[in-house]
Amino acid sequence: MIASLWLGVLALLLRGVCAVTIRSKYNDPDTGLTFSWSYEEYILSTSYFSFRTAQAPEAQNGDNYDIVLQIVAPNSIGWLGLAFGGSMVNNPLLVAWKGPTTAQPALISSRWADGHNTPKAYPEANYTIYKQGTKSNNTHWQVTARCQGCTSWSNKGSPKYINPKGAQRIAWAFSTSKPSQPANVNSAIPYHGTPNYFNHEFSTGSNTNYVTTVQKLQVLG
Ligand code: HEM
Ligand SMILES: *[C@@H]1O[C@H](CO)[C@@H](O)[C@H](O)[C@H]1NC(C)=O
Numbered sequence: 001m002i003a004s005l006w007l008g009v010l011a012l013l014l015r016g017v018c019a020v021t022i023r024s025k026y027n028d029p030d031t032g033l034t035f036s037w038s039y040e041e042y043i044l045s046t047s048y049f050s051f052r053t054a055q056a057p058e059a060q061n062g063d064n065y066d067i068v069l070q071i072v073a074p075n076s077i078g079w080l081g082l083a084f085g086g087s088m089v090n091n092p093l094l095v096a097w098k099g100p101t102t103a104q105p106a107l108i109s110s111r112w113a114d115g116h117n118t119p120k121a122y123p124e125a126n127y128t129i130y131k132q133g134t135k136s137n138n139t140h141w142q143v144t145a146r147c148q149g150c151t152s153w154s155n156k157g158s159p160k161y162i163n164p165k166g167a168q169r170i171a172w173a174f175s176t177s178k179p180s181q182p183a184n185v186n187s188a189i190p191y192h193g194t195p196n197y198f199n200h201e202f203s204t205g206s207n208t209n210y211v212t213t214v215q216k217l218q219v220l221g
């Protein structure tokens with residue numbers, strides 16, 4: 001009984017799916033925004049990434065409201081993908097990777113998958129990367145961007161919404177290999193390893209001064 005329990009735990013660890021999510025609030029010195037912060041530890045807790053979101057208090061469930069998001073990810077990954085609807089197919093996919101030059105520190109590609117194959121471009125959601133909060137060091141890279149079109153979409157004609165006053169299941173996946181054209185958001189991207197999931201609390205990212213704070217940020221590039 002005990003032995004089989006340990007074998008089960010071992011099997012989980014070997015699959016690398018034993019991710020731990022820590023949910024918190026993050027007061028960001030770079031942008032002045034307060035983010036809802038999901039901190040995701042994975043691969044025997046040796047790696048982590050952070051996903052953070054902020055929105056205006058006026059955002060309502062049923063709106064296609066803007067968010068500012070922030071991602072911190074290890075230099076060791078080739079790309080990180082986040083699926084706003086909690087699965088690969090029929091929802092907005094964000095694919096981010098570290099850029100090839102200091103002038104292009106990070107890229108975010110807006111994608112959509114109709115099936116379990118390479119996602120195509122998804123122009124209904126778009127990303128504006130900000131200078132503030134976009135940087136890297138020896139271990140991690142970070143990107144801060146506004147997304148228009150990430151909080152609502154149509155799944156085969158059925159409208160879907162992220163409730164800004166609640167939690168949402170987000171799916172994620174990554175590859176250790178880089179996109180073949182790292183300077184191009186339309187690059188081909190290699191297949192990922194085992195996907196994973198976490199519940200992200202959007203309500204914590206409500207910012208009273210959202211509009212004025214975001215207006216002060218400078219667009220990169
Ligand atoms: C690069 C091209 C991609 C290919 C060829 C691909 C292929 C696949 C395949 C074959 C599966 C099924 C695997 C299984 O059931 O064991 C799968 C599952 C999954 N993929 Fe991808 N994928 C790609 C990109 C992405 C991206 C960019 C994301 C997220 C942003 C993503 C998220 C997921 C998730 C969450 C699952 C779990 C099952 C599901 O939710 O449908 N994939 N993928
Ligand atoms: C490296 O950069 C990441 C992303 O900005 C940051 O979270 C981390 O604390 C930094 N590490 C060090 C040692 O400064």
Ligand SMILES: *[C@@H]1O[C@H](CO)[C@@H](O)[C@H](O)[C@H]1NC(C)=O
Pocket residue numbers: 123124125126148149
């Ligand atoms: C970005 O997406 C939003 C929401 O779908 C849309 O209203 C806007 O026109 C898009 N902007 C660009 C430049 O594509």
